[in-house]
Amino acid sequence: MDFFEAATTTPTVRHFLDRPIEPGLIEQVLATANMAPSGSNAQPWEFVVVRSAETRREIQRLYQEMWEPYKETAIIRGRKELSARAIKALRVGDEFAASLGVVPVHILVFLDRPKMRVERGSAEDLHNFGATYGSIFPAIELLMLSARALSLGTAVTTMLSNREPETKRLLGVPEQYQLIALVPMGYPAEGFKRPYRKPVWPRIHAERWDRAWPRPASKA
Secondary structure (H helix, E strand, O other): OOHHHHHHOOOEOOOEOOOOOOHHHHHHHHHHHOOOOOHHHOOOEEEEEEOOHHHHHHHHHHHHHHHHHHHHHHHHOOOOOOOHHHHHHHHHHHHHHHHOOOOOEEEEEEEEHHHHOOOOOOHHHHHOHHHHHOOOHHHHHHHHHHHHHOOOEEOOEOHHHHHHHHHHHHHOOOOOEEEEEEEEEEOEOOOOOOOOOOOOHHHOEOOOOOOEOOOOOOOO
């Protein structure tokens, strides 16, 4: 499909059908993700594809162990009355957590730390973390875009990072690899739509921060 159509209609999908995905489509998505740029062409990504219902349920359990306290501390605690935005965040989060038991494929993305030649948690890692994570997230973005081109929906969450040891034990992942993200993938139950975004023009600066980019006559 047209690239710009795919790029502007790749929302976070939270409701999936339980329709299985052909292995060839999964391979096509990951082969495309594999073409992402990375620092020094390190290509530090590893993908674990989970289709087993039992393992997916276990991943869902680990996720919910993090989601429940997160929504309590980040959304609910200390508020006398929840705003409409907070209520929506709770609903959407609960729906997404529930969807993990339905979505047919879980793709877990791992970073090969030795390939980045920076020790995890070191001063250099903390000072220049953009170089490290900037070498893995382009692959995730390409994964999501290529899935959209094949009419597959995705989401991306880093919530499982706080359950990294348990997740790695579940999947038999060696110690050197760092869990970066969980990307559920499946056919969306509600189709695709253009996600809401604020206009880009106020966020484009010409040469200097205090100079606005000339806005075109036609809206885009």
